[in-house]
């Protein structure tokens with residue numbers, strides 16, 4: 124294996140991209156990722172906050188103390204992972220993190236790995252999804268993505284500009300990916316539209332340093348309407364219009380507990396912004 | 398094999414190791430600095446915490462070839478008053494998590510010499526102690542200046 128460290132976008136030529144490596148290194152070690160060429164993109168991905176634009180290379184630790192960003196994003200960063208991981212992990216890498224589904228992480232030949240079965244649906248799934256869980260029941264683990272979706276953020280890549288929401292897709296028979304990222308596509312910057320107050324609430328199985336059981340981001344937009352996005356409830360960050368949408372959840376037998384939890388957090392978040 | 402230059406506890410090292418080797422492996426197996434522990438080896442527990450340019454990071458999931466900056470391990474903090482404070486507060490049981498705890502705590506008190514309990518809990522959350530010495534660790538950090 125070789126490690127390349129390009130200093131300009133023109134030098135990029137295939138390989139597996141690595142920023143902080145908090146996801147990539149464990150997945151390489153487990154054999155869930157394989158490559159002959161690692162590409163350290165820290166030299167080409169912008170880092171830091173400039174007005175409403177955030178470099179995709181900015182670490183979560185930098186964002187958790189950044190006064191100039193909306194509360195929901197700062198709080199999502201502060202509550203994510205552990206201090207060491209927040210110092211190492213980038214915003215871009217966080218948005219592209221893989222599922223924490225234990226079957227997937229243990230290398231089961233499940234649907235997300237290209238197989239024909241969802242082991243979680245038939246097996247252990249207490250941390251899994253309550254929406255869109257028919258094909259793959261994984262629950263999206265990113266606090267930060269939920270916050271950015273609620274805030275209506277956009278992302279600029281080396282190929283296009285799109286809403287953060289459009290970075291994600293539900294996996295299906297024909298395409299098992301949960302993102303719309305093209306090969307060779309690099310996240311460069313996140314842009315935040317003007318927004319009013321925002322909030323992020325997170326339920327964890329302990330008080331600190333855990334993935335979201337359910338995370339709720341709500342941002343009030345210029346026209347006064349709140350936008351709600353949830354972490355930990357679907358294979359991708361999940362938008363709902365209001366608390367009543369939770370009545371349409373399709374929990375698995377052992378994820379039913381997430382529905383009232385999500386309902387309570389959404390109500391609490393809306394009340395906090397009222 | 399691929400050449401690697403590392404500064405650890407003020408000393409320079411030039412090594413030739415395969416890309417993919419973690420910083421923790423280098424510290425323990427190549428440099429004999431076995432104070433840095435490996436427990437989970439996947440970023441969950443904090444036993445392998447070292448400082449890179451003063452910032453606590455997880456050496457088990459850091460690629461040695463990607464390190465930018467100076468590494469400080471527990472061996473480089475031997476004289477730090479926190480070590481004595483941990484002993485005074487009896488903040489050690491099996492001791493396996495302790496080097497990582499001290500490395501994280503040293504970065505905390507360097508930035509914030511008199512942290513509150515809440516600040517300690519936030520900054521130390523990435524260092525798991527299976528023996529449950531948390532209250533004593535908190536006591537050690539609160540009283541580190543003696």
Ligand SMILES: Cc1cc2nc3c(=O)[nH]c(=O)nc-3n(C[C@H](O)[C@H](O)[C@H](O)COP(=O)(O)OP(=O)(O)OC[C@H]3O[C@@H](n4cnc5c(N)ncnc54)[C@H](O)[C@@H]3O)c2cc1C
Pocket residue numbers: 139140141142143144145146147148164168179180183202203204205208211212213214215216217218219220264265266267268308309310311332333334335439440441
């Ligand atoms: C134990 C653990 C607990 C965690 N807990 C939480 C949590 O509670 N909440 C939460 O939200 N997150 C959590 N995380 C996720 C963590 O925040 C991410 O792992 C981290 O932010 C990823 O950033 P990185 O720079 O290390 O990414 P890397 O590991 O370097 O990369 C991750 C992925 O993104 C790709 N990539 C990286 N940068 C770019 C780019 N600029 N353009 C295109 N592709 C890119 C890589 O190819 C790879 O596929 C946790 C992670 C771990 C390991």
Ligand code: SF4
Pocket residue numbers: 222224225226227233234235236240241242243244251258259260261
């Ligand atoms: S939930 Fe998704 S990732 Fe987990 S076993 Fe089912 S198909 Fe695989």
Ligand code: FES
Pocket residue numbers: 434435436437438439440441442443444445446455456457458
């Ligand atoms: S050994 Fe590195 S975090 Fe557990």
Ligand code: FES
Pocket residue numbers: 488489490491492493494495525526527528529530
């Ligand atoms: S003292 Fe045993 S793990 Fe902390």
